[in-house]
Amino acid sequence: MSVRVAEPLRRRIENCYTIPMRILLVTNSARGEAIADALVRSPQKPELIVCSTVKSPGFAKLATELHVMDIMSLAKIVDIGKAAKCDFAFVAPDDPIGAGLADRLEAAGIPCVAPKRNLARIESSKSFARELMHKYGIDHNPRFRAFSLSSRDQRHSIELDIRAYLEHELHSQYVVKYDALKGGKGVKVSGEHLMTIDSGAKYAMECLEECGTVVIEEKLIGIEFSLMSFVSGTSVIDMPAVQDHKRADTGDMGPNTGGMGTYSDVSHGLPFLEPSDMQTASEINKKVAAAIEQECGESYKGILYGGFIATSDGVKVIEYNARFGDPEVLNVLPLLESDFVAICQAIITGNLTSEHVKFLPKATVCKYIVPKSYPVDKKEVGQKVMIPQEFPENSRIYFGDVHFDDTGNVLLGGSRSIGIVGIGDSIVEAEQVAQTVCEKIAGPVRFRSDIGTVDSIQKRVDLMHKLRAR
Numbered sequence: 001m002s003v004r005v006a007e008p009l010r011r012r013i014e015n016c017y018t019i020p021m022r023i024l025l026v027t028n029s030a031r032g033e034a035i036a037d038a039l040v041r042s043p044q045k046p047e048l049i050v051c052s053t054v055k056s057p058g059f060a061k062l063a064t065e066l067h068v069m070d071i072m073s074l075a076k077i078v079d080i081g082k083a084a085k086c087d088f089a090f091v092a093p094d095d096p097i098g099a100g101l102a103d104r105l106e107a108a109g110i111p112c113v114a115p116k117r118n119l120a121r122i123e124s125s126k127s128f129a130r131e132l133m134h135k136y137g138i139d140h141n142p143r144f145r146a147f148s149l150s151s152r153d154q155r156h157s158i159e160l161d162i163r164a165y166l167e168h169e170l171h172s173q174y175v176v177k178y179d180a181l182k183g184g185k186g187v188k189v190s191g192e193h194l195m196t197i198d199s200g201a202k203y204a205m206e207c208l209e210e211c212g213t214v215v216i217e218e219k220l221i222g223i224e225f226s227l228m229s230f231v232s233g234t235s236v237i238d239m240p241a242v243q244d245h246k247r248a249d250t251g252d253m254g255p256n257t258g259g260m261g262t263y264s265d266v267s268h269g270l271p272f273l274e275p276s277d278m279q280t281a282s283e284i285n286k287k288v289a290a291a292i293e294q295e296c297g298e299s300y301k302g303i304l305y306g307g308f309i310a311t312s313d314g315v316k317v318i319e320y321n322a323r324f325g326d327p328e329v330l331n332v333l334p335l336l337e338s339d340f341v342a343i344c345q346a347i348i349t350g351n352l353t354s355e356h357v358k359f360l361p362k363a364t365v366c367k368y369i370v371p372k373s374y375p376v377d378k379k380e381v382g383q384k385v386m387i388p389q390e391f392p393e394n395s396r397i398y399f400g401d402v403h404f405d406d407t408g409n410v411l412l413g414g415s416r417s418i419g420i421v422g423i424g425d426s427i428v429e430a431e432q433v434a435q436t437v438c439e440k441i442a443g444p445v446r447f448r449s450d451i452g453t454v455d456s457i458q459k460r461v462d463l464m465h466k467l468r469a470r
């Protein structure tokens with residue numbers, strides 16, 4: 001005998017047995033916590049299975065399961081995803097993406113918001129990125145050459161060729177790029193890291209010896225900015241533009257870092273850019289996504305991060321990344337109004353449209369709290385940092401290289417520790433929020449107080465006016 005169940009009651013019965021969505025998140029930094037926070041804000045209320053290099057305070061709150069592990073243990077990550085019956089995965093860092101984690105996950109039946117290894121060469125191979133743009137007529141490269149070493153017998157002749165290129169073609173204004181992932185430390189610039197043609201040639205030969213290929217480019221003069229996009233095939237939806245500050249010290253002085261902080265504007269452009277600059281960067285991202293699909297024969301699915309520079313000769317491409325930037329993601333995801341899980345699902349299924357993506361018209365400023373000796377040394381590892389219990393509603397805190405001890409203290413690692421984000425109706429307001437929170441964090445730490453300030457931004461505006469007047 002069959003029994004007809006009333007529709008409202010039937011739905012309640014079904015909901016009792018509904019299995020929550022499970023998302024596998026692979027991460028190693030504050031970037032991952034910003035991603036996790038955006039995922040759990042979804043009305044779909046997913047559970048997060050997190051594989052992370054650190055047991056950060058943020059993941060302790062956000063994750064259903066937290067696996068502290070080596071995130072290059074790709075087979076183990078796949079096993080964790082299968083055991084948890086994850087609906088899809090989001091891979092945040094460059095190394096596992098470049099090593100092909102997305103390929104392995106998808107082969108195991110777990111769709112992935114990250115490009116496969118072949119497509120991720122847009123980041124993992126500087127020569128692939130440059131040559132792809134050249135091949136498909138994306139005319140925003142600097143002058144460049146890729147040198148390859150197929151046998152040791154070629155070594156002397158290639159070194160002579162490199163020296164001639166540095167001196168006669170680039171006139172000692174050059175950039176040398178290691179042609180593989182190197183933790184953000186494979187790029188050296190004349191006048192900053194390399195002071196002579198001899199030192200440039202020596203570093204280029206070191207790159208050749210280690211990975212077989214080196215890219216040497218014209219040094220560009222201008223102001224850098226980032227434009228990240230959600231990508232599914234040739235559907236490319238932009239996020240707000242962001243500017244990073246790589247130098248360790250106030251006034252853009254000191255050694256390069258992974259990024260000391262960033263800001264974005266209410267307009268989702270930047271104060272020193274023209275609307276045409278933003279349009280150009282957007283078009284380049286679209287053309288690159290289409291070129292990758294044509295070249296590789298399959299769709300790019302994930303985040304495409306264009307690193308650009310505004311010059312007197314227009315917008316040029318510095319590099320591409322195949323994932324969210326850090327700190328840049330700390331600026332953009334807090335402003336995301338739409339369902340991040342739905343965006344991920346649309347990327348996976350190939351249904352991504354602009355209707356999926358909406359950002360608040362707000363400004364953000366991120367300032368990174370770092371150990372005092374960062375990036376030169378790691379003297380503060382294991383020391384305690386004191387964090388306030390309460391924060392303004394228009395601020396966000398994202399934990400990076402820190403961890404809990406057994407009594408709940410937050411201890412420093414050796415790299416960037418905590419990303420502090422202020423949100424406001426102007427960059428000025430957002431900067432004041434971030435600055436106020438940073439000043440309340442105690443311990444053997446420091447931060448750049450000038451990021452997002454009126455004076456700092458005005459210097460960039462003035463420089464662009466001079467460059468455009470040439």
